[in-house]
Amino acid sequence: MWEYTDKVKDHFLNPRNVGEIENPDGVGEVGSLACGDALTLYFKLDDHERIKDAKFKTFGCASAIASSSALTEMLIGKTLKEAETITNENIADYLGGLPKEKMHCSVMGRDALEKAITCYRGSAEKKVEGNIVCECFGVTDIQIERAVRENHLTTIEQVTDYVKAGGGCGNCHEKIQEIINTVLGKETPARKKSPALTNLQKIKLIEQTLEREIKPALNKDGGDIELIDVSGNIVQVRLRGTCATCKKSQITLKNYVEAKLRELVTPEIMVEEVTL
């Protein structure tokens, strides 16, 4: 039994704007029967490029139907420019959230919207198809990279939840991991280029790096880490779980935790362990 919000249930049981639009200004088709969900989105504009009507047809589960219905409701009354800024996160938020395994339904909505707008603008389908990484669901490296970047994904499981890639035979897990690594790596130079981090920014970045990068890696081995304090470039942490008793913890601290923080925050970082 999925934990759907009342809003999801409402949009599923009483979907808004089901149907097709004759002579639409934009149409976007995504998904397929094989994949288990598909959406065709239509919209019609008024003279000021404002969406005056939007309709959908969806094959899929309750959250796919609810996401489509919510999207049409969000679109009507918006200018094309405003519509363009809608993200999959916005769709999920509009519904009061989606179970994480169902996030791909909101991504499907965003993708259909994008296609419909491209269709209206007349620019032929963008030639950024990329290479298929997940053969089970026909997901390309570009789609995965985008989902990782936009939703700050750090694990293969999350990628599967958002774009389905890796949810079938599992043969592509290594490639997905590479993409995740590349994206996370790519963000590094951008961060390094901003040399003057304020103290607040630096602390936030340290916290984020610990949460997103370091903790999940340590958790895998039953370990954990807690940020105690930051003063200047000195980061004080406490190791927990198996790390706390592990003889190699000093190596973990220097070779992994410190290295990661130096790479992603600033090269001057020094990590110190606080023991009770």
Place this chain on the structure above:
Amino acid sequence: MNPLYFDNNATTRVAPEVVEAMLPYFTEYYGNPSSMHTFGGSVAAQINDARAKLSDLLGASPDEILYTSCGTESDSTAIMAALRSNPDKKHVITSRVEHPAIKNLCEYLAKIGYRISFVPVDHKGRLDMEYLIRHLTDDTAIASFMWANNETGVIFPIDELAEILSERGILFHTDAVQAVGKVPIDLKKTRIDMLSLSGHKLHAPKGIGALYVRKGTKFSPFLIGGHQEKGRRGGTENVASIIGLGKASEIVAAHMAEENSRIKALRNKLETQLVQKIPNALVNGDTANRLPNTSSIAFEFVEGESILLMMNEFGICASSGSACTSGSLEPSHVLRAMGVPFTAAHGTIRFSLSIYNTESEVDLIVEKLPPIIERLRTMSPFWKGGCGCS
């Protein structure tokens, strides 16, 4: 709202007579059957009585039954016992449509160095016997084939399998969780070495299972502990549930004829009328060799989770073989192994009946479901109004 419960392959209602039989073992007779005093020791006699009732249902002798906590434990116990008793054999053969209790165990065994053959099935879910025979070797420690499939109800040719395997001296285990209580079983007549069953599929409570081990079969316990179950399964007996399973065995034995007449007729009515009223509805599996209570129907071009949730609004309980309900992204491994096309697999619903279902319930589903499918189809971009094209 009273549920219209058509999900009996998932679990069943505990029969009121079973509850009644169990209650005194919580309140009055709470002693430990291993105790020396009469208060506890007399419970052991009641367990023996329950064991005799279960063995009667199976055509086994009481000392061939050992109690476990569930079907999954029975399956694991059987397979691991066979492997430990035959340490030089490194091959296991099973089918591609087994319950996860066997499927995932075999996948695990493959990771730790065993060779596993997964025998394919045809589009109706029938076992590829030729493939099976070709893959039996001197190295095969155990063959495990389910008696009846939980999703489609398709029954495997158990007698024939038993013959083929015993001729070659290969241990034969069957996961009969869905079959026990629904089809007659006589283990005296069939050369099955081990058989798993689960109480909650036959109106006993959850948390009790049993494993039949044919006399003379080499065995090694899965749960190592006390002397209970003659040292074959440690752990204090789940007394009340064992009593419940004994009572349930009596009840299903008494209802076996009804199961195969009234329930079967209800299932057939439900299936025929739904297929008649709903275009592009297909029955999955070998209808000639099926459990009397199970119907797996594919409604093309719609998705199972949506169907289930809309039926839920009317209190109708069923299951789906679709991806979305399970949190995985692909339809069930059973439907995929059968090669059910995606158009159908995603929209597959399983109805499974029990002795508690009535004709008026069937009529209500026949009334409520067609508009649900129609409504979802008008929403589906693949539905072009009954021509079947997409």
